[in-house]
Structure formats: C-alpha cells, structure tokens
Amino acid sequence: MGGAISSRRVLSAWVALFPLGEVIWSGQKLFAESILRILPANDSIDGILVHLPYKFIKHRVQSRGIYLNTNFDDLDSVIILVEMQKKITNLHCNLRKEKGEFIKGGVIQGKNTHGKHSHGKSSHTKNSHGEDVLITNNCVLFVQIKYKDSLKNIFKFMDYVYQHTSATALVFICDNFLYDNEIYNPHEDLNTTILHSSVLTYLVPYDSMIAYQEKDQYDQYMFELYWGIQNKSDVVHINYHLDFGKYFNYTFFHYMKNFLLDLKEYITYEIHFSIHKNFTIDPRYCFIRDSSYCISKPDYMNSNVVREVVEQQVRSLCVYQLTATRGDHDKQEVQPHRAEDTTGEQLPTYTHNKRFSEKFIQYINALFDFGFEKNLCSSGSNDLSKKCSDKILAHLGVPVQEVNKCFLKNFHAYMKDMIKTKFYVYSIQINGQTYKLKLNKDISIRLICSAFRVMPKRCMDYFAGGVYGTSLVRKKSKKKELVAFYILLLLVLSHILGTLLNYLVSCHLDAIERKD
Known part of the structure; x- marks a missing residue:
C-alpha cells in the first residue's frame, strides 16, 4: 500500500525511497539539489512538515517503512495496531524502544563502508556532498487520514509514537x-x-502514494528523510512569506528580532505576501466579494480586518522597499535566481534582490505591539490601520509621505504580484530551499545557521548553549522552575515553622498545667 509518487520539482525537502538490494550512493550523480527523489524511478513527493527535528537537517536518515492499515478516526485502534506490530519478532523494521537502534553502514560512491551493527549508537557515513548518512533499522510509519475531524488526533498520536x-x-x-x-x-x-x-511528522497527498497503496510494498523500500540545506553560503538569503492574519506567521519577526539584527551583516531577506484568487475561500475573507483578492482565514477578527490586512501588506512592502539596504552583501558569490515554489509558480518580482531592512523588523514589532519600546497605538488588539501605521513610521524616522506615495503608486502592481492560486502560507525559503512548516524560534535559528558555509559566532554560541544558546522558551521555563522552587521552599519553611510553634505552645501549656 503505497503511492505512485508524482514527478514534481520541489524546493523543500527529501523523502527518497530506494528498493532494497540496490547499491546506495552509486557512481551516478544522485541527490540533485532541492529534489525529493525515489530511486530508480526518480519520482518525487512534496508535503507539509508538522514537526522537523534537527537530526533531519544534519543527517540523511534512511529507514524502511511500514503501513498501518487502520482507521485513523479511532486513535485507540491505531495505537493497538502499533502495539501488535511491536510484538512481531521478525518485523522488517524496529518499533520497540527497548530494543535499541540498529545501525549499519552503506555503500557510498562505490566504497563499501562495512559499518558494524550497533545498538543505541549512531554510525555515520559521508556522501559525495559531505553530508552524514545515518542508516537505521527503525520504522517510518505511514498512516492514511481521510477526514478533517481526524486531524485532532495527530498531536496525540505523535506524542504516543515518540514516547x-x-x-x-x-x-x-x-x-x-x-x-x-x-x-x-x-x-x-x-x-x-x-x-x-x-x-x-510529514503530511503528503494521497495521489502521491497511490501505487504503493495498491501494491502494499512499503517493506521493500528504504526511505531517506533529509531537510538539510545544500546551497551553503557566506551570506544567507531568506525569502519569508508573511501573512498578517496568521499568528504563527507574523510572530517570526518577534522571536527572531534580536537574532536577525545581530546577524544583519550575514543575512539578507526578502518579504513576500500572498493573496488568493479562487473560489475555495470564504467570501467574508475577500477584499472584493467576487473572490478576488482573498486572504486566508485570520486568527483574529475585527471590523474591516480584510481590507486592513490587504492594505497593510502593500504598505509594509513599501516600508521594506524604502528602508532596505544592500550594504556589503553584493560581495557574496551566490547569485539570486528566479525561484519557483512547489506548485511551479514563480515568486513575486517586487523585491527580487538581496537586501536587509532593520526598520522593517522594528516596524512589524511595533505594528503588533511586541514589547516595542513605546506603545504607539494602544487599541487593545492588532491595529493594522493607516493611522496606527503612520504613528509607527514617524516614530521610526521613516518618511510617511514617501510610504503613502509608494502605496498609491504601486497598490495594484503589488497586489497582482501577491496573487497565488495554490500556496501554503507557512513557508520560508533559505538559500533557495523551501520549507512548508510552522516555525518556532529554535528550528528557525537552526535552519538559518545550517545554511552558512562557516557559522558566525552567534550561531556557534546558540548550538553550544552559550550566551545565545538558550531560547526564549527555555528562559521562561527556567524562570518558572525557579519561581516554583522558591514557592515550594517557602511552603516547607512555613510547615517547619508551624510545627515548631505547635510544639512550643504545647510545651508551654504542659508547663502551666504542671504548675497548677
């Protein structure tokens, strides 16, 4: 049960499938940049990442697969099936945590690595591009999901599988x-x-797996999973797809603010907004009710939010265009190219150059009131209005009249460039490689840092857990743990003090009774 994977060029990740018995890493040129491949057919699959551990950025991980032929609507039945599979002694791949990981080497560019079997260890080989290859006997689990209501089971099942x-x-x-x-x-x-x-965790469309589903041959393939960045450079270039209606999208410029500003000499970035022009969007979220200029459903709603989102996207592009500078970034040898997203659509052209804008990052933080140094709008919610925008621009020293002039002159041209017929809003492109993933601070930093040919100190400190190595989440967690410790200490001391007082009072009363 698998899938005839459609031949789709993609710019995101790898999930390569190899028939067992084939020589891995043969002399031919394999793993062309930014392609998900299935050998020997050279087919590819594209998908959406729900969670990406760093291991799959650092290593090419190869595992065999197993298909769970069950109804995902009933999570308990899925878990029971997995537990049954774990009890099978001759299963072609390992699901039992207590059994340990069984690693063996592969054949790379005609060389036999003769990797020794080992339990609980990582045995690595190197391919011609220098990436580590990790071959494991652990299983890749494939599960079919048919209905929207079943999506609520995904995170619970992820926790079960991991634990x-x-x-x-x-x-x-x-x-x-x-x-x-x-x-x-x-x-x-x-x-x-x-x-x-x-x-x-990875979501793929059913059409990409039809042939494998019909043949039920998951046990006959080796699946390679790799999301590393191959096009490394001295100056990393980011294309970020921004949506003012999605919390997990626009907060990128909040939690990444200090990191981006610290590395402004090593990073360039472009901003791309997207709107939809189709009939799959609720008309309430369309700027024009004939389904032209539609936005994806916002995480928040207030009066006239659609118009404000659309107009603020154009104003924000103007802010970026007026404040972005090249600096010394022209010196890097990696030239920008006309990129395509995973659906074959070309990216917009309005910011097709390598620049960096410090003012734009500050503007976004002020626009959504992310602890900005001054509360400029104080509306009690996200304020995307022109009135609020003008206040922020004036505070940042960005010429308001120039932004307004840019808005009037380029509104329709920018809107036309934003239109996407099929586009995933949570997308980031790093050195030409696209990731469809809801980012958090940790994975954002790790992805960007892994794109450097030589990591700057800021990145090395983060990976080493140095000055910058603790994420905001971990800092908050440690602070909460410290507060909890102090509260517990106070409770213990109060209990001891109370016990001591009770003892002293009892002794005093006994002494009085004896005197009487």
Whole structure:
C-alpha cells in the first residue's frame, strides 16, 4: 500500500525511497539539489512538515517503512495496531524502544563502508556532498487520514509514537481534498507549533502514494528523510512569506528580532505576501466579494480586518522597499535566481534582490505591539490601520509621505504580484530551499545557521548553549522552575515553622498545667 509518487520539482525537502538490494550512493550523480527523489524511478513527493527535528537537517536518515492499515478516526485502534506490530519478532523494521537502534553502514560512491551493527549508537557515513548518512533499522510509519475531524488526533498520536516507539518518522497520507484545504486554509486543529521533542511528522497527498497503496510494498523500500540545506553560503538569503492574519506567521519577526539584527551583516531577506484568487475561500475573507483578492482565514477578527490586512501588506512592502539596504552583501558569490515554489509558480518580482531592512523588523514589532519600546497605538488588539501605521513610521524616522506615495503608486502592481492560486502560507525559503512548516524560534535559528558555509559566532554560541544558546522558551521555563522552587521552599519553611510553634505552645501549656 503505497503511492505512485508524482514527478514534481520541489524546493523543500527529501523523502527518497530506494528498493532494497540496490547499491546506495552509486557512481551516478544522485541527490540533485532541492529534489525529493525515489530511486530508480526518480519520482518525487512534496508535503507539509508538522514537526522537523534537527537530526533531519544534519543527517540523511534512511529507514524502511511500514503501513498501518487502520482507521485513523479511532486513535485507540491505531495505537493497538502499533502495539501488535511491536510484538512481531521478525518485523522488517524496529518499533520497540527497548530494543535499541540498529545501525549499519552503506555503500557510498562505490566504497563499501562495512559499518558494524550497533545498538543505541549512531554510525555515520559521508556522501559525495559531505553530508552524514545515518542508516537505521527503525520504522517510518505511514498512516492514511481521510477526514478533517481526524486531524485532532495527530498531536496525540505523535506524542504516543515518540514516547512509546522507536519510529524514525510519521508520514500521514492525506485525502487529496483534505491536503488541498490545508494548503489553502490551514486547519485549526494543526494551528500550533511544537516546542518539545517529538517525532518527525510529514503530511503528503494521497495521489502521491497511490501505487504503493495498491501494491502494499512499503517493506521493500528504504526511505531517506533529509531537510538539510545544500546551497551553503557566506551570506544567507531568506525569502519569508508573511501573512498578517496568521499568528504563527507574523510572530517570526518577534522571536527572531534580536537574532536577525545581530546577524544583519550575514543575512539578507526578502518579504513576500500572498493573496488568493479562487473560489475555495470564504467570501467574508475577500477584499472584493467576487473572490478576488482573498486572504486566508485570520486568527483574529475585527471590523474591516480584510481590507486592513490587504492594505497593510502593500504598505509594509513599501516600508521594506524604502528602508532596505544592500550594504556589503553584493560581495557574496551566490547569485539570486528566479525561484519557483512547489506548485511551479514563480515568486513575486517586487523585491527580487538581496537586501536587509532593520526598520522593517522594528516596524512589524511595533505594528503588533511586541514589547516595542513605546506603545504607539494602544487599541487593545492588532491595529493594522493607516493611522496606527503612520504613528509607527514617524516614530521610526521613516518618511510617511514617501510610504503613502509608494502605496498609491504601486497598490495594484503589488497586489497582482501577491496573487497565488495554490500556496501554503507557512513557508520560508533559505538559500533557495523551501520549507512548508510552522516555525518556532529554535528550528528557525537552526535552519538559518545550517545554511552558512562557516557559522558566525552567534550561531556557534546558540548550538553550544552559550550566551545565545538558550531560547526564549527555555528562559521562561527556567524562570518558572525557579519561581516554583522558591514557592515550594517557602511552603516547607512555613510547615517547619508551624510545627515548631505547635510544639512550643504545647510545651508551654504542659508547663502551666504542671504548675497548677
């Protein structure tokens, strides 16, 4: 049960499938940049990441697969099936956590690595591009998901798989309509980011897996999962797809503010907004009710939010264009190219150059009142109005009249460039490689830092856990733990003091009674 994977050029990740018995890493040129491949057919699959552990950025992980032929609507039955699979002694891949990981080497560019079998260890080989290859006997779990109501089970199942199995990854084969809806209008049941450790989780459309589903040959393939950045450079270039209606999208410039500003000599970035022009969007979220200029469903609603979102996107582009500078970034050898997204659409042209704007980052933080140094709008909610925008621009020293002039002159041209017929709002492109993933601070920093040919000190400190190595989430967690410790200490001391007082009072009363 698998899938005839459609030959789609993509710019995101790898999930390569190899028939067992084939020589891995043969002499031919394999793993062309930014392609998800299935050998020997050279087919590819594209999907959406729910969670991406760093291991799959650093290593090419190869595992065999197993398909769970069960109804995902009933989570208990799925878990029971997994527990049954764990008890099978001759299963072609490992699901039992207590069994340990069984690693062996592969054949790379004609060389036999003769890797020794080992339990609980990582055995690495190197391919011609220098990336580590990790071959494991642990399973990649494939599960079909048909209905929207089943999405609420995904995070619970991820937790179970991570805590109670040794599975390498979890791949959900989604009904085509369900998958397309996630692209157009991300489901609320998946509207979160995972801050704790979990299993790699990937959503793919059913059409991409039809042939494998029919043949039930998952046990005959080796699946490679790799999301590393191959096009490394001295100055990293980011294309960020921004949506003012999505919390997990626009907060990127909040939690990444200090990191981006610290590395402004090493990073350039472009901003891309997207709007939709189709009939899959609720008309309430359309700037024009004939389904032209539609936005994805906002996480918040207030009066006239659609008009404000659309107009603020154009104003924000003007702010970026007027304040972005090149600096010394022209010196890097990696030239910008006309990129395409995973649907074959070309990216907008209005910011097609490598620049950096410090003012734009400050503008976004002030616009959404992210602890900005001055509360300029104080509306009690996200204020995307022109009135609020003008106040922020004046405070930042950005010429308001120039922004207004840019808005009037370029409104329709910018809007035309924003139109996407099929585009996933949670997308970031780093050095030409696209990731469809709800980002958090940790994975954002790790992805960007991994794109450097030589990591700047800021990145090395983060990976080493130095001055910058603690994320905001961890800092808050440690602070909460410290507060909890002090509260517990006070309770213990209060209990001891109370016990002592009770003892002294009892002794005093006994002494009085003896005198009487």
